[in-house]
Amino acid sequence: MIEPRNLQDLRDALSVKEEKKSLKHAINKRSSFLPFVTRGTERPKFKEGFDGVLGGFTRQISGMQLNQRLNNGELIKQMSMNVNVEDRDKQYLEQILSMFLLDNGGSLKVFHPYMFQYLPFSESVESKGEQEISRFLADVFIEGDNEFKGFFQNTHSDDLISKLVLTNLGGLEEKNTELKYRTKLNHITKIFKEDFRYLFSHEDYFKNHYALFLSYYYFFYITQITLKFSQKTKGDLYYNNEVFYTLDWEPTSKSRKGYAFGYQTIKDASKNLLIDINVLEHLNILFGVNNSQSYPELKATYENSSEEKQGVLKRMIREWMQEYRSILSLTNNSIDENLEYDELVMELFKSIQETYEKSTMQGPQSRYPLSIDEVGKKYFMKTRGSLGYMLNASQDLLLLMTALSLKDERKSLKQVFVELELRGLYFDKYSKEEIVALFDKLNLLDKKSDSGDAQYVKPIL
Known part of the structure; x- marks a missing residue:
């Protein structure tokens, strides 16, 4: 008042x-709008990927906290003790469990959605920045919605070793937190929830693409809100500002929209x-x-x-x-x-x-705005020689967002591009031609339709 x-x-x-x-x-x-820090030491550089934020976000929406990092060696020994096998076979069981549970670097494998809750924050001072980003993402995209609370709490598995691991995991306890951030871009939050529901319903695809999905929506939101703020009272909170991407595998030049109306637009706004x-x-x-x-x-x-x-x-x-x-x-x-x-x-x-x-x-x-560059340069930007950095869409990102745009429907090519733009991916006519060629190569195009030669894209998942 x-x-x-x-x-x-x-x-x-x-x-x-x-x-x-x-x-x-x-x-x-x-007022809290962004999870950025001004101290460079606390700003996440994502050298080891997005796992710290991923784990924190998952626990945040589940209403849980991780009391201590898992000791993988002790966990494997504890599990082997809970299985009735001969002493001489214990070492073989532990080897099997180790191969199942750990990757080549000794880190925990995520073989079930429940496991995402156990991805720890970094052990460096950057963990503070990861925690803030996790809270930010949960606040603006989930908004305390209890529908998503149970997504990662189910431990059901038909696999015997998976059951053994999941029933022996501990270290999580309930935690209540109040919302600190509020979404300013409701249209992005709405479409995030729709996409999150659909992606989670395809477990194997979800496990492989969860990090890309969350990191992209993080980049999408923070760049859009930056553009809105730069426009002051003229910023339209209900529609996306156009920023153009180029495809990872295509050549580009100064005449392309991705050069003049891509990363440079964001960089200018962030100053x-x-x-x-x-x-x-x-x-x-x-x-x-x-x-x-x-x-x-x-x-x-x-x-x-x-x-x-x-x-x-x-x-x-x-x-x-x-x-x-x-x-x-x-x-x-x-x-x-x-x-x-x-x-x-x-x-x-x-x-x-x-x-x-x-x-x-x-x-x-x-x-302060380097937080945009850190995640962008890691995943969604690429140096183009003398052109400098430009927004970049990899094939994985394109296909993920196409799958989410389509869900279980066959849609016209024109509508697919509209859906991609709703998710922040704008392409010029040259990139669109490359995308059509890729869809054709992957047998995703259906040229048979009631309207003659109109092209439709088939669901991916």
Whole structure:
């Protein structure tokens, strides 16, 4: 609720000390939008893949926590003790269990969906970043929906060794957590849930593609919300911003949409991402809201308020900017009293931007959006010589998202591309021709239809 006391709440949140001319650029106090960190040591680099986040996300939606990492050697010995075999055969049983349970690197094999709960976070300081991403993904995509809680709790298996392993696993206990993040892009959350349900219903395919699925939706969401924030109140929260991918196996050039309207679009938008996060933090506190409202949502809240409340808010923003600029010794502390809401928001943005242009503040600003690059360069971007990085769709990603677009239906080629775009994958006409050729090669095209020569794509799963 818009109240004059909100200005003091903002001062308290930022630890303002007028006598010392100091404040802290604190974020995630009243509004939490992204799980990014400004400390490079805590930012996950995904050198060992997405398993840490995968395990954390799975436990998060199951309402569980892992008390301790599994000791694979002790686990195998414990299981062999629970099987009635001759002592001389114990070593052979343990060898069989080891081959079944562990991969060549000694890590746990995920042979059943239940096992995903046992994938641990990294043992480095990056585990803090992995935990935050896991919570973020569970909050924005699952939203505490109990339907998904039981997905990974079933331990049923017809295989005897699987039964032995699953019944001897321990270390999980229930954990209740409150939602910290709220989805700002409901259309992405809705389609994630639909795709997650379908993918989980195909167990073998799910086990092999779960990491790719979750990492892509993470990249999809964070890039879209970054683009929305860069557009301020004009950002449309109900539709995707177009960003173009090129296929892993095709050549490209500067004339392709993937060059001008791909990664570069995201990179440009992300340059001021930390400033946008700060602006939104300040505004959410001044508005007195607790549901992490974005620029368009705050604008709607403002427009739905009485004229009196609108006047109170504008006065608070003006007063805060004057105070902020004075504390940080920025030039020209006078703020035009006739500025309207949108103009005031932009002036607040410029004030914070001016602060971050100082040499002592440029580090956090440049580090904050690197979380986008870390997951992107690992899975969804590729260097193209002198063209630099471009958004990249591998064959695995394309076929996964095509399978999810189709589900159990045969759909027209045109509709498949529409479905891919709903999932954030935009392709120019050259890439589309390559995709049609791939579908044809894999015998996924059905050219027989009631409409003559129209092409349809057959379900993959």
